[in-house]
Amino acid sequence: MDRPRLGHLGGEVSEVSSLVSFVQRAGRVRPACLPALLTLWCLLSPPEARAESHGAELSIEDEADLRALHEDGVLSREDFETLRELLRTGVDLGSATREALYALPGLTWAEVDALLAYRARMGHSVTPEELVEAGVLTATRLRRLRPLLVQEGRGVGEVAGRLRLLTAYAAADALVPPVLLQAQVRGPLGLRGGGVATLTRRRLGAVRYDSRRHVLVAELPGVSPRLPKLHVAWVGERASVLVGTYRLGFGQRLTLDTTGRPAPDGFVPDEGFLAPGAPERRCVLSGTGACSGEYTQGRVTPDFGAAEGFRGAVGTVRGQVGGVALALTGFGSYQTRDLSQYELFDRRVCKDTTAGRTCKAPDVLAVPPGQRTPGSARFVSRTLPEVFNELAGGGHVSVGLSPRTRLGLTGWGALPVWAVEGAVLDFQTSARYPQGGGFGALGMDAAWGAGPVNLFFEGARSFEARSARGFGALQRTVLGDRARELELSLRYYGRDFANPYSRAVSGSDEFEGLRASNELGARLRYLHRTAEGAWRLAGLVDVWTQPPGGPVPGVVQLQTSARVDYAGLPELQPSVWVEHRDKDVSRNGPGLCFEGTDCGGEQYRVAGRLRLVPTESLTLAVQYQHTALGSRRHPSGFQVDGGAVLDVLFRPLPSLRLHGRARWQDEDLSDNTRLTQSLRSSLEVDWAVLPALSARARYELALDLKAPEGARTPPEPPQHLFRLELEARL
Template identity: 50%
Template sequence: MRRVLSLWLPWLLGCWLCRALPVHAAPYEVEPEVSGELDLLALAEEGAISRETLAALLALRRAGVDPRLATRATLYGLPGLTYADVDVLLRARMRRRDAGGRATKHGRARASGAAGSDSPGGLTEEEERRLASFLVRREPGLSGDARLLMAFAASDPLLPPVALQVRAGGLAGMRAGVLLSLARRRLGPLQRDERRRALVVEAPGPAVLLPKLYAHWTGERASVLAGTYRLGFGQRLTLDTTALPSPEGFLPDDGVRPPGALERECLVGGTGCEPEERLSDVTPDFAWDEGFRGLVGTVRGPVGTGAELSLTGFGSYQLRSLARHAVLDRSACVDSRGGCRAPDVLVPLSGSRVEKLTARTLPGVFQEWAGGGNATLSLSPRAQVGVTGWAARPVWSPEGARLDFQPSARYPAGGGFGAVGLDAAWGRGAVDLFFEGTRSFDVAPDGGGGFGAVQRTVLSGARHEVELALRYYGRDFANPYSGATSGPDTLEGLRVRNELGARVRYLQRAEGAWRVRGQVDAWTLPADGAVPGTAGTAHLRASARADWLVWPRFQPSLQVELRDSGLGTGGACSGEAEVDASQEGTSPCSSGRYGVVARVRSEVADGVTVAVQYGHARVEAPDAEGPRYDGQAVLDVRLRPAESVKLGARVVWKDEDLSERRRLRQELRAAVDAGWAAFERVTARARYAWVLDLKDASVARVPPDPPRHLFHLELETRF
């Protein structure tokens, strides 16, 4: 039966997608109607969006989009907007400028006959409501915001972790931002103990950290930033740390991630902790991505008639953390190809006692010097060509240690690495073409660099959009700062490597009536990876979703998905897949997943929305005796009793194997959240979550976790 599905279902689904003539706007699985970061995290937790979508939406929300000023690529990054929609917005903006800034009478009108909008950004009322959490309105004069974040569990024996974000600016084109964090269990710097001939760190303890700080000046033809930033260009193949679908340079970086699941309080093995510390769980500290830190600037100016040249240069000095298992000690193991165990890290305790560190991540393991730039010649808003290049070199922090990267690390071993690439874009009418080709380079013993290429063709109309994306990444294409699309397979810590694939996305809709979206993504491994014999292994992912939007009180949707690894090889597992806890819910070697999700959303009354969802999936794994069946149910209730008050409740039941209750994830999660705009510019938000482990204690391989009570608090003020 599985072989029949593997052979026929992809073909039938592909035929249906071609007949639908359709694809997606920016690559998001859903058009989220959210009001905060915790809502996005909840969508990722239940599998509605992938980790890539979560990262992009969080970055987009933090950066903010002003539809009156945003470029075509930035507007396209907003959920639900196609290139056709964006071009209508830009034409309306141009008409308003030609009219001397006066809003035109007609505004924006869609081909579907929808009424226009008189909003300065040109968005319809429904779009402004749906995208409210991503939109900003930057006015002249001093403005800013501050957010105080806190998270804790009822079982925490420590003070809760705290993060503070502050942004301000608006005078003379200057803006500044800072991120402060209180960490309760911060490890000390990694050092080399010559007497013990081992790596050591100071015992974990409290610390006040300043991980993000920037000052940003923007002028008419230039922009300069000193501090922390993200950077990306083209099709994200040569360089991208922004996570945005269409990056166009640099962004200030002051982002922070709320704590996730609870973890053990004790970070030291043996007798390094008191008995109660070894058994108790605590809320993790706040976390953040380590982007670039240094100086970056862009200048632009006209070239000839109608063309514009943009030049961007950057330099970075960043102290980077590294997973403990990704560290290689050259003094103990010269040839890493034979398999070298990660070195133990010791923690000196009272007296002369030492114990092994059990924490997964080591802060400040190496210093990275990086620099490069981009030059882009824009012949028109839809035609441009650019070149990007960068290089980096790691310098290991512990003096006297001969450290390097393990083969499983995302960084090439041996020393410096980098990439150089060429990108181009052209569009006319309903068609847009994009291309980027890149050559990576490194000094790894078995590397030296390789080639990668991405090509996208987008056909965008009034009611549908189709995208075909082709990609090739060579076996030696080792680029740790590539954000290009790829499958979940990893080779030596990198997803954008050893892959030949094609992806089709679609979106087709009738305004206010229905919407259909989906994608088919197929790829193969051109060469052997970490496991010999994986060359030629084929993988397939496909999904489709239909929403009926005619009646607000009854809006059903249906989604089907197909994931298959090892097509034509009897379901062999490549052993290279990366676990995606936000979406997969399966082991890395799962060879098949076939699921369906049914959802009904209803606007019961003004300010009252209820959504009910159930998903069922069949999962096949090569190491299992037979298939297993997963189930997930969601009940979501949203209330707005007053303009200044938002209330919500969410119940999620998840079972990763309906036939037994002894090993995989089986839990019930209930959450209640509230938001209150106490004053015109002050907002308080709170969320309480209760998590119950449903595994049977009498037969479970690992004792089920006790009930957990989790709290998130947020206070935000704007000025």
Template identity: 35%
Template sequence: MPLLTPTDISVRATRCRCATGRPSLARWARLWKLAPSLAFFVLVLALLVPAEALAIEYEVFIDVDTEEELYDLYITDQISEDTFNTLVELRRRGIDLNEAGREQLYSLPNLNYDDVDAILAYREEAGVIHAPGDLAAAGVISREKLASLLTFIQAHDKRQKLTATHGWVRYQTAWSQEDRTIPPMTLQARITTLRQLTIGAAGLVTRQRPGSPVWDPSREAMVAPEMTPRVNVPKYFVQWDTDRFGVIAGSYRIGFGQRLTFDSTNRYTPNGFYLDDAVYRPTDLGVRCRESAGEQPSSPCSGAAGSTYGTKDFRWRDSQRGVAIGAKHVSLPVGWLQLYGFGSWQTKQIYQYEIFDNNVCDDPRSSDEVCSAPDVFVSREGQSQLAPASTHKFQTLPNMYDEFLAGGNFSWFYDRRTHVGVTGYGATALWRVEGPDLDFQEWSSTPFGGSWGAIGADMAWGRGWSDLGVEVARSFDSMKVVTGPDSDYGGGGYAGIIRQTSTWGSNELELSARYYDKAYANPYAGPIAQADEFDGNRARDEAGGRIRYGGRVADRLDLRALTDVWVQPSEGSPKMLTYVRGDVDVNKWFRPGLWLQYRNVDLRPNSQVGCIDDGGDLDQPPTGEQGDPTYRSGCLAEVGQITTRFGFRTLKGKLSITAQYQHEFIDDPGVDRLRQDSATTVIVRANPVKSFRIAARLRYLFEDVADNTRFEQSAWAYFDLSYVFNRMFSIRTRYDLFIWLDERASTLSRIPSPEHRLRLELEARF
């Protein structure tokens, strides 16, 4: 199943229609009506049993060594999209045990606040953590927890020689049998020296991106060069960072508080800036030809050309590009001050259908044809400008606009658990295409009409077993410039969130409540929110509360449970997501598990809302080509899920086998029956010698088991080999075989079938 980007969800929402008023199926109601009660019962039961607490909302105990294992956790639905994003970013950046604050350490998997405070107390007493193993040797955390964290942490000794230098260089490429040009490639490098200085960059060779568009007044449309191999260097930075002061120039991410006012980090509790050199690898194939007929009698993609798939390019996410400065610890008679200022001038890409022309459209919310996105014609080298041209389709257009952004944070800390702060930012977009008066469609995450921003205040208080976080914010935008001063759309709105985390004995319970106004159009808000969106923003038009528990019962059962109930005030339908997940360590080599999950986007009696795809082809992920995975179902609906898992670890940990079966029950508006999806996965990992790793996975997916002409039926297997030479140089090769088994027309005409994919990764560390 192709991995989607967050923008896929907003795009698909605009291409879906809602079916309401059809009674839920009786079988469905009988099966799942007890789900909320079950979740509540398990939460209460868990609180009464001594347990070892777990951090944040990681759905399972995270025990991985490589990024490939994180992808496996996501693809097999063991972790969510948000968890995947957080863990990938944590692993790529790394948490320095000698520099990280309480918020950064708490973002690590498998830790609770007690663990974090114990690490900080040990660091303060010892002065420096020479190696991660010191924490286990001193009894600060268990060896099992430390082993699960090693891929996410580092311990750079602040007393090392000033000239000490270390870093890494990584090269990746991929190939499939229908590729006809040079393969996609990426080269990344990062170097740390002078103890605190870090320099890095990431460059890519892409083949499936058009050139920068220009305006053609004779056509009243844009023209962009055809897809061809190009070199891109989207990420580069220089960072000087200490425990009291930091500055970064180049690409970075930054966030504060409960992430309500400003956050671009993917971290649960961010506080400051973080370097950004992330590149995302392709996980599926994409259509090689992306053109419509335009002025020509037929599309160049007619026939087999439109059904031929090749390797997708490596991708990146646009972040901030500029300068951020932070004074992290300005001592006062009582507590200390924290001051951050940041500015960004980022040239951004955008999905071609996410714009409109103010010269011909009065309001992007209109269904009038003139309010659609302008055409983008294809220009080819050596072709006359007057020759009939085809048009690009489903493309992300590069270098479309410059986003100018500035903001800051001011906080007073009483101690590391208690503070009050203020965060604010303002931004505007300057379009680079001269001629039209371009702007953002209403379903874009960025507000149309002009400048936007937000200002908010947050506080945190912690004593003993309790940690409380609160943030309130007010957004502002210029959308009334377009919609009119008397319009009820635009102008900004209010939002607030409160989160209470209780850690006592060895239990952790989180309670939170949130309210995001319909007018809170803040593209840089990243607080707790469900995946449904209102006009491109998740943290908008939503009010809800959730309860989450995590613990280890009787030193054998890993138990996690969550219930989230929310409503979109504009539509009034209550919604719910609840799950219970238990994994038992029967002995050292056997770990079975049972997971239950239920999601319903309309809890009103005799009412049902579902998402129906109208057949639009969104093969090319839009805005930013982010490559961020999201939930497999692709559409919010009434869904129940049962998952059974069996984990085996033998040969002193050198061989592990995980077998998982997942069955979904979906009240699909497209059919008058209970739709059922199934997925079976087997993952084998072996480490026969210390430097040599073998991994293999087989997944069989069958969506709608009663009819293989509607959705995907496929088998996906891969075989991965990696070897490390002298702890300095590593090589990884991977072969994927993907077989399409359903009988949809698009599948029967698909080229190639089956798919053969190869990937190579080389890395040198010094």
């Protein structure tokens, strides 16, 4: 939800005092809420427990398992993205840093420190099996982490790697299918490399400016190869360098982070890609004669996507001086970036952007095949390719006084260079990039730990060409041992804190295209497991509002969740979780909408999952989810949604895996003529043809269950979707 624009903050705001007054004001608004939350929190806190880094006990083997858990609501979007990147890059238990190890699900800071202490005692890189023998990890934990670890068993001078070929196709497609080729290689002497090549069919052609009509013009999509990701790296004991595409982050993710990891500490190769989602409308145009003919009707499989990180060179040097650990990272990037057409405006047409005025996005006209001039048809809701080039650079210096105590300084700057000649383009207020030209940030982070206590802090200033300077601060306190972990995060992000490369802890809404902006909040999280491993519980309370000082009082928002898993019986593992989201705790009850930018209603969700393992080769899982949310269509009650999942995993042979899945979703059980009413079923076959060669094929059937009579739009015809993946390992 886009929050209302506030006036300029009159001076700096003290984070601690503002948080105190904020909590007091939240209590006055709804006094019965806090005791209920505290009661729920106490009930979820047994004396013997073990923490987890994510909200659910995970059992995954590949990206398909991760995607299914995200669709089922088991994994949040942030956790899904983090684990997906870990699956693709891997973590080396024998050499990874403290921060990299903490990204693995199921490891607390205390367990990470125990692993590092064991590695230090051994004086050499340890194997995962050694960690199990020493009691640092359990065999069950290692089995769950195995897919997230780097490939093992290669000698120093050997070459290892993998090659993946992926494609997707729908029965209604009239185009060549999208194709993606991913390569990864690890060589001797610390050399590494990789890349991603795609074949696109839905990407617009080159964009130019029509000075007579003051519009943008783009060529119709066509089949073309792309190489969005490519890198070569060298990793040594004291230094490492990478040339190509990469992601990096530091500290508490406030000043700079594009990795998505919970505790970033440096750079990682950027090999990420996005698999095609649900079929989209074949026609990308609107206007007279835009979509005539059978070819333009129906739906088509989207292309593989690629999130844009940095592209250039980055390097890190580490050393010891008098017992003090020093690390220096520097980077430079020149990345070509795409942008949605609604994130742009033309300053020649709209010159006044003050006082909250919103400028209209420029039209993007299409050039018909065989013509040089555009017609009347225009593109709708499309991403414009290579709109601007971003020149960026910066660095980070870290001083480590002990393994758990260190100071860091991060600074970076960026300058957008518009690539559309003749146009005077700029970013809309709703875009995540600041208007007017260059932007950047400067911040300092600190970490300290002793015994069960870990303290983290980061403060940052953002800079932009409009001379606005915003301040942000984040403080985290983590208490725990190898049995439990409690985390309290306090955050303050000023209204003028405009940092597009900040991924700090924040609420789920946005302000002017950014999540970590115009926000004051606190988050409490407690994740644990009983000593014998039978019970596992997780809880979260997050409350935030707008900082004081604006002309409009801040709206207090609340998000809570709790989850209970039982794993005492390997054959029977139930899970139950509840979630609550309130966009305005001062207004409650039916009739208040929840979805929308001007809504302040509530959403309640309860879900249960039962996992059955009758034999070693067969696993069954069934899940049901019930959601009630405010809606204008239900002024005297709530809109009620339902969803159910049936999952069957069968291994008839060690080299063969069959995965069947059915997912039913019904938005608004009282009305079957609108919103989503669907049933999606799939069958996936994973066959290891040879030890170094595997194939994965997937068929999916999607049915639209909306009633044909009374519906605003007729139900979609059945969709038959196919996916194929081939993988070869060296």
